[in-house]
Amino acid sequence: MPDDIYEIVSLAARYWFLLLMFIIAWRSYRWYVKDRKKFKRRVRLLPDAGYIGELVVVQGDDILKKGTCLPVNREGVLGYLRSNDVCVPAGGIANRHMWYTFDDTDGLRVEPMRGRMIIADGEELIGRRMRAYLAHGSTLTVGQAKMRLRMFSGFEYAGETGAQRRPLDDDETTLPEELADAPHSDPVRRMHEIAAWQTMMEDEENEEREFYPPEMDDTDEEDEYPPPADEPGPNAYELQDGSQVFYPPVDDGKDEAAIYAEEDEAEKAKRALWDRLFRGGKNR
Amino acid sequence: MSRSSRFRRSLQSRPDRKLVSAIMLFFFSAFLLIAFKGELHWQGFTLAAVVPALIYIATMWLPRFFPADKLLLSVANFLCALGVLVLYSTDLVKGTNYGMQQAVYYGAGILVMLVCILLVRYIRYWRVFIYIIAVCALGLIALPLVFGTEVYGATNWIIVSGISLQPSEVVKLALLLVLSYYMSRRRFWPWLIFAVICMGVLMFQRDLGTALIYYATALFLYYASTGNLWITGAGILGGAASAVYGYYQFAHVKRRIAVWLNPWMDFENTGYQIAQMLMAIASGGLFGVGLGLGFPTIIPVYHTDAIFAVICEQFGIIFGVLILIMYAILILRGAFIARNARRSFHGLLAMGVTVMLALQTFVIIGGVLKLIPLTGVTMPFVSYGGTSLVSCMGLIGLLQGVASVNQDDLTYDYEVSHSRVDGESLPFASLDE
The missing domain is CATH 1.20.5 (Single alpha-helices involved in coiled-coils or other helix-helix interfaces)
Incomplete structure (x- = not known):
């Protein structure tokens, strides 16, 4: 052209x-x-989008109350700081204690950080090269906090190690009659089963029944809480229907308690200052 | 239903088809026009067929094999093809062969993008890979210190059997992977040491523009991963202080600032490039001087640094603004992908890619428009340069991989919480529809 x-x-x-x-x-x-x-x-x-489940605190301390639910995303770090993906503010937990990631087939893979210790389903893991897989119902002990993993609907089948997938027996649930013959994968039946499982979790007495397979129920002897019912401590409180409720023992030695409280306060203040200045705690 | 109405309906329901057809039409007509300039150019006809075909393959055909973010792919491929077009139009004036070479690099870039998508999609545990990547990256970035060739004052090129490579462009990918891996695990020292070594080597090679982008990306990612304002603020102050130090220490930095402030002061020598770029943009006016016309090759390094001025001259300022909008959409989309990532590694990776592309775009386009001092970085996707184009496509591949994993996760969530309850199948096949 x-x-x-x-x-x-x-x-x-x-x-x-x-x-x-x-x-x-x-x-x-x-x-x-x-x-x-x-x-x-x-x-x-999808209200649970991004989360695969939650860690339910079954044994905590003054700050981290029993029954607290800590949502768990697919991958992240668990530790004391608020900037972590899962913040567990209990004693004996490092700022960054453990790394975890969710694996569709094996469950929640946990790896302690360098020099840290966790107990996953009774197995002690120390250091960065160790790893374990948690499944629905597995227990995880980090510092003084003992938690149980509850996976959200659909994820409960992930993981064949750890606490094995075990549908609830019919006598353990309050299944409606029309669901008695439904397969375990049926969502409505599953919903009922999970609800029943949660009720059992909250119920102290039911925990004593062998709900989990015995080989998985590996609670430490020292950590046993509440105390056996046949030895009611001074804090046992009897309800009207005859059942007993236990409270943690109260230490009456006020001087000692005051000293501990002061030390705790100082430690807490120091930690808060450190968080605010260097760890981004304030800006989270 | 008649054939035309069926075609219209298929366009209405598919935004990807609408967009990609417009992009393919644009490049087909543009290359066809250029092919008729003077005598017939068979290269032009070839490109008129090949470039739209590459766009179709990368945006419509590849996503059949895995969920992908087609909007991101379309925008990135549009920008790449625009680079090929502009370079080819200047080839006819200057007698160079940049356009065809860029088209070949574009094809290679698509392959690299595919590899990066697959890496992000299928590698679950990165530890060993990160070790290998970090060691290779450190070796690669140090290569120009031994075999380097000096180009425009920076010794950041190596020439291997006639092919010139810029290792700092490739190391960008490694930097992002290493930063996001260690930051996602809240480990501080490994990534800091890696980034400091990379930036130190770059400073030693006097590749200040790339060092600036590395620094800013690392700082931004640190803020994104920890939210720590104190250290981020200290990093910004440190960066500013080192810039001031560089100003007083290096003569060429001082000269560049002076030229930036007043390019007309030394119009014949140091200010020549900026002045020519501004004149090119001004001569283009609102609608441009026409494709293949004007005198874009007068600008020094018109094919890399000043390519935005060439675009503005040939297509006009309105077109230039629309190109900026395309970059903005790319960056917003990247941030969207990063925000929706389910794993912190993926989130940080996507954010790092986005920030790096955004910074690079800002630095070079700001430099061309005399908004900030000009530094020698390439305009992502558009500038001539095989390594640059391939690494940018690699960045898009990383982003695309994250988007793909996000889509899988969302589909899975939807499946477990909805489809089981009412027994219906998924209402959407992919995010893009």
């Missing part, structure tokens, strides 16, 4: 290119905005 004709064509074509560019930019923008809205709508339908 001769240069003068090419020039005319090219000058005309620049409007065509600009129009196409407008279309491209506009369509990209619309796509981006619509997709974001659609994504938000979908995520709203």
Whole structure:
């Protein structure tokens, strides 16, 4: 094409290119905005999105109360600091204590940090090269906190090590009659089973029944809590229906307690200052 | 239903088809136009067929094999193809062969992107890989110290059997992987040592623009992973202090600042490039001088640093603004992917890629527009340079891998919480539809 004709064509074509560019930019923008809205709508339908389960504290201390639920995402760090993915503010826990990741087939893989110790299903793990897999119902002891992993619906089948998948027996649940013959994978039946399992978790007496397979129920002898019912301590309190409730023993030695409290306060203040200054605790 | 109405309906329901068809039409018509300039250019006809085909393969065909973010792919491929187009249009004036070479690099970039997607998708435990990657990256970035060739004052090139490579571009990928791996595990020293060695080597090679991008990316990722304002603020102050120190210590930094402040002061020598870039943008006006016309090759290093000025001259300032919007969409999409990642490693990786691309775009386009002093980094996806293009496609591959894993996770969540309850199948096959 001769240069003068090419020039005319090219000058005309620049409007065509600009129009196409407008279309491209506009369509990209619309796509981006619509997709974001659609994504938000979908995520709203999934309240547990991003979390695979929670760690239920079965034995804690003054700060970390028993029964607290700590949501667990797919991968992260567990430790004392608030900047961690799972913050466990109990004694004996390092700032960054353990790394974990969720594996679709094996369950929640846990690895302690260098020089840290955790107990996963009774197995002691020390140091970075050790690892274990937790499944639905596995216990995890980190410092003074003892927790049990509860995986959300759909994830409870992950993991064949640790606490093996074991559907509840019919006599352990309060299944409606129409669900008695339903397979264990039935969602409604599963929902009932999980609800029953939660009730058992909260119920002290039921914990004494062998709910978990005996080889998995490896609670330490020293850690046994509450104390056996046949030796009611001074803190046993009898309810109207005859059942007993136990409270942790109260130390009456006030001087000693005051000293501990002061030390705790000083330690806590120091830690808070350190967090705020260097660990990003304040800005979390 | 008639065939045309069926076609219209299929476009309405598929934003990916709408966008990709517009992009393919753009490049087909543009290369066809250039092919008719002067005598017939068979290379132009070839590119008119090959570039839209590459775009189709990368945006529509590859996502059939795994869930992918087609918007991100479309925008990135559009920018790559734009680079090929602009370089080819200047080839006809100057007699170089940058356009065809860039097209080959673009094809190679698609392969590298595929490899990166697969890496992020299928590698679950990165520890061993990270060790290998870190050692290789340190070796690679130190290579120019031994076999380096000096280009525009920086000794950051190595030439292997006629092919020139810029190791700092490849090490970008390694830097992001190492930073996000150790930051996701809340370990401080390994990534810091790695980043400091990389930046020290870059400073030694006087590749200050890349060192700046490495530094800012590391700092931003640190803030993203810990939320610690104190150390991040100290890092920003340290960066500013070292910039001031560099200003007083190095003569060429001082000269660049002076040229930036007033390029007309020494128009014939040091200010020549900036002045030519500004004149090119001004001569383009709102609508440009036309594809293949104008005098873009007068600008020194028009094919790498100043390519945005060439685009503005040929297509106009409005087009330039729309290109910036495309970059903005790319960056917003990257941030969206990073925010929705389920694993902190993936989140940090996606955020790092996004920040790196954003910084690089800002540094070079700001430099061309005389907003900030010009530093020699490439314009992502568009500038001439095989290593740069391939590494940018690698970055997009990492981002795409994270997006793909996100999509899998979301689908899984949806499956376990909804489809079992009411027995319906998934209402969506992929995020993009």
